Amino acid sequence: MASSLTKDPASTSGSEKTFFGHPRGLATLFMTEMWERFSYYGMRALLPLYLIAPNGLHMNPATATAIYSVYVSLVYLLAMPGGWFGDRVWGPRKTVAVAGAIIMIGHLALALPLQGTFFAGLGLVAIGSGLLKSNISTMVGHLYDGPDDPRRDGGFTIFYMGINAGAFAAPLIIGTVGENVNWHLGFALAAVGMGLGLAQFLMGTRHLNERSLVVPKPLSAAERASTLRKGMIWLAVAAVFYIVTVVTGVYTLNWLLVPITVAGLVIPVVVLARIKRDKELSATEQSKMSGYIWFFVAAAIFWMIYDQGGSTVAIFADTSADNSVFGWNFPVSWYQSVNPVLIMALAPLFAAFWLSLNRRGKEPSTIVKFSSGLVLVGASFFLFLMPLTIATDGHKAAAMWLVAIYFVQTVAELTLSPVGLSVTTKMAPAKYASQMMGVWFLAVTAGDCITGLLSIAGVELNGTGVVTFEAILAVAAGAAVFMYRGKVKQLMGDVR
Numbered sequence: 479m480a481s482s483l484t485k486d487p488a489s490t491s492g493s494e495k496t497f498f499g500h501p502r503g504l505a506t507l508f509m510t511e512m513w514e515r516f517s518y519y520g521m522r523a524l525l526p527l528y529l530i531a532p533n534g535l536h537m538n539p540a541t542a543t544a545i546y547s548v549y550v551s552l553v554y555l556l557a558m559p560g561g562w563f564g565d566r567v568w569g570p571r572k573t574v575a576v577a578g579a580i581i582m583i584g585h586l587a588l589a590l591p592l593q594g595t596f597f598a599g600l601g602l603v604a605i606g607s608g609l610l611k612s613n614i615s616t617m618v619g620h621l622y623d624g625p626d627d628p629r630r631d632g633g634f635t636i637f638y639m640g641i642n643a644g645a646f647a648a649p650l651i652i653g654t655v656g657e658n659v660n661w662h663l664g665f666a667l668a669a670v671g672m673g674l675g676l677a678q679f680l681m682g683t684r685h686l687n688e689r690s691l692v693v694p695k696p697l698s699a700a701e702r703a704s705t706l707r708k709g710m711i712w713l714a715v716a717a718v719f720y721i722v723t724v725v726t727g728v729y730t731l732n733w734l735l736v737p738i739t740v741a742g743l744v745i746p747v748v749v750l751a752r753i754k755r756d757k758e759l760s761a762t763e764q765s766k767m768s769g770y771i772w773f774f775v776a777a778a779i780f781w782m783i784y785d786q787g788g789s790t791v792a793i794f795a796d797t798s799a800d801n802s803v804f805g806w807n808f809p810v811s812w813y814q815s816v817n818p819v820l821i822m823a824l825a826p827l828f829a830a831f832w833l834s835l836n837r838r839g840k841e842p843s844t845i846v847k848f849s850s851g852l853v854l855v856g857a858s859f860f861l862f863l864m865p866l867t868i869a870t871d872g873h874k875a876a877a878m879w880l881v882a883i884y885f886v887q888t889v890a891e892l893t894l895s896p897v898g899l900s901v902t903t904k905m906a907p908a909k910y911a912s913q914m915m916g917v918w919f920l921a922v923t924a925g926d927c928i929t930g931l932l933s934i935a936g937v938e939l940n941g942t943g944v945v946t947f948e949a950i951l952a953v954a955a956g957a958a959v960f961m962y963r964g965k966v967k968q969l970m971g972d973v974r
Contacts, residue, residue, distance in 0.1 A: 500633045501621040506682030508640040511614055513675025514578065515644030517585055517668040518553075518607060519818075520652025523811035525549065526789050527796055528661045535593065539793045539940065541731070544933035546789040548735050549600050551742045551926035556608025558749075558916035564613040566697050570620070571683060571690040573613045578676035580606035585669035589662045597734075599665075612916065620687035644671075645818035653811025735934055742927030746920040750774065753910055753917075762971050763907040769969030770905045772959060774921050776852055777898055779955045781925030783855045783948055784887055788814060789929070790939045791862065791883060798869035801877055816884040821892070828892045844901050844970075845963040851894025852956030858886040859949035866942050905970065 497505040528534040529542035537545075564573040584602030587595045618637050622630040648671075656664020697705065723729040753759075754767050795801060796810045835841040842850070861883050865875030898918060906914035929939070937944055959966065 498636060500629055500636065501685070501687075503621050503682070503685040503687065504618065504633055504636060506679060506685050507614055507618055507621075508637055509682075510574070510578070510675045510679040511637060512640035512644040513671050513678070514581065514607075514610060514614075515641045516648045516652075517581060517672040517675070518603070518648075519645040519814065520648030520656075520671065521585060521588065521603065521665060521668040522546075522550070522788060523649040523653045523792075523814040524656040524661065524664050526792050527657065527810055530793060530796065531661070534661055535596070539797075540933045540936055540938065542793065543786075543789045543939055544735055544739075544930045545600075545731075547785070547926045547930035547933060548738050548742075549604060550785055550788075551923040551930065552601075552604040552738065553607045553611070554919040554922040554926075555742055555745065556604060557611045557919045558608075558913070560608040560610065561612035561616075561913075561916055563609060564616060565694050566701075567693065569691055569693040570613040570616045571686060573609050574617065575676070575680065577606045577609035577613070578672060578679060580609065582606075582669050582672040582676060585665055585672060588665035589669060591662055611919075617686060617690045620689045639822065642818040642821050646815050646822070649809075649811040649814040653809050653814070657809040657811055732934060735930065739927040739930040739934065742923045742930070746774070746778075746917075746924045749917060749920060753907065756907075756909065758909060759907050765969050766905040766971055767907065769966050769971075770901070772962075772966050772969075773848060773898060773901055774917070776848060776955050776959050777894070777918070777921035778924040778928070779952055780852055780855050780890070780894055781922045782928045783859055783925075783952055784891065785922070785926050786929060786939065787817070787884060787887055791880060794865070794869070794875075794940050795877075795880055798875060799865065799877060799880055800874035803877060813880055813884065816881055817888050817891075820885060820888040824888065824892055843963070843967070844897050845959060845966055847893050847897045848901075849956040849960040849963070851890045851897070852952050852959065854886055854890035854893060856949045856952030856956065858883050858890065859945050859952070861886060862945050862949075863942055866940065866945060 495502050497508070526542045526546045529537045529545060530539055560573070560577070564570045567573075568576065581603050584599045584604075584606060587599030587602060590596070590599075615634075615637075618634060619630070622633060648668075652664045652667045652671075655667055720729070720733070723733050750767075750771060754764070754771075759767070792810065792813060795813055799810075801808055801810055832841055861879070865879040865883075868875045868879070898921075899915075902914050902918040903911075910917075932939060932944075939945070
């Protein structure tokens with residue numbers, strides 16, 4: 479990275495170095511996020527495979543999918559309280575440092591060959607990821623002189639390249655070691671990755687903006703005491719409940735999975751209803767929130783299908799695909815590198831394409847892009863029907879069928895996800911401006927929890943009937959958003 483550091487021509491001292499023309503602190507945050515994503519996506523690529531492997535936990539695919547879905551939903555569910563900790567308790571910089579340590583400890587727990595420590599490790603990684611997710615992005619924003627700084631968008635683009643660089647390398651390294659050498663050694667490599675990210679973060683904090691040390695809205699003494707008291711009460715209730723289930727011999731894994739999945743569906747509804755019913759919102763803000771609910775529900779359907787690329791599709795690849803190219807076999811976890819490498823290749827092309835259409839006055843509206851993303855993710859599952867049909871009577875489906883599925887899902891993601899992030903910030907009521915990004919993450923939570931509940935109920939998600947239903951649902955949702963675009967546009971007010 480040293481070669482990318484140059485003197486800032488705008489610096490008054492002439493000695494301050496930059497990172498590709500951006501504040502030096504961006505290099506610190508870029509590397510932290512890259513290593514954190516390396517650990518997260520590496521472990522995630524191994525997770526469903528380890529859960530079903532005979533030399534792993536040897537679970538059935540439905541249980542493995544449920545655990546995977548609950549884990550991913552928790553990561554996004556905990557992003558909201560993670561942001562709250564940064565705003566009210568520790569400040570962004572301390573929160574990220576603590577989060578990195580928790581994630582590293584979680585991966586070390588996964589590396590131990592014990593089922594109890596494995597699930598504890600999953601919980602710790604989810605907690606740490608939730609704490610880190612919102613706060614590290616906040617610190618990127620702190621590096622610039624407000625939202626009008628011309629370097630700001632470019633800085634976030636570079637930052638997100640770190641996400642995809644880590645996500646691309648992780649399955650190739652961690653996945654290979656986990657599948658071909660030892661599962662727990664793979665999980666240990668994820669801990670090493672997070673350890674490297676944490677070490678360079680602590681060494682590079684001197685380059686960060688001092689605002690990252692500040693607690694924006696610190697809790698008063700009374701609020702702190704009340705929050706601690708309520709937290710301890712809920713913790714005690716949960717502890718007593720689970721101790722009783724274990725002692726009485728009725729405890730099964732579903733006693734843990736079902737409450738989390740139900741909470742992952744109820745909490746988004748409660749949060750949206752609370753914002754929508756807030757009497758302090760203006761009529762225009764109320765209208766925008768009504769329009770936003772359309773996008774939220776559609777996004778939940780999108781993520782329900784999209785995130786199955788790491789569970790349902792990955793498990794199919796492990797059991798029913800010919801994972802080879804020109805006679806060369808590769809680990810199943812490598813499929814998880816397809817999406818990030820396609821993101822890095824296609825994102826600039828999409829940005830240039832939208833800009834070109836915009837100059838000619840032909841760029842599709844937010845609603846059209848959103849509905850297109852839904853139709854495309856539905857099309858990816860219609861495509862999934864082909865390898866499902868081929869893989870019968872002992873036949874194996876070709877690897878390129880799965881690559882094609884991930885390609886279509888990536889195009890869908892590039893069509894919908896950036897639009898979703900943008901429309902969330904544009905339609906957010908002023909009172910909830912800082913919370914609405916967490917609300918967007920709750921759409922991911924809701925989608926994954928639907929998958930989790932279906933798996934807990936024993937639904938075979940690799941069945942052609944279920945895959946067809948989900949594909950039709952996504953296409954129908956996309957068509958509904960498009961058909962009612964006039965009504966949604968009216969609710970959106972001046973947002974385009």
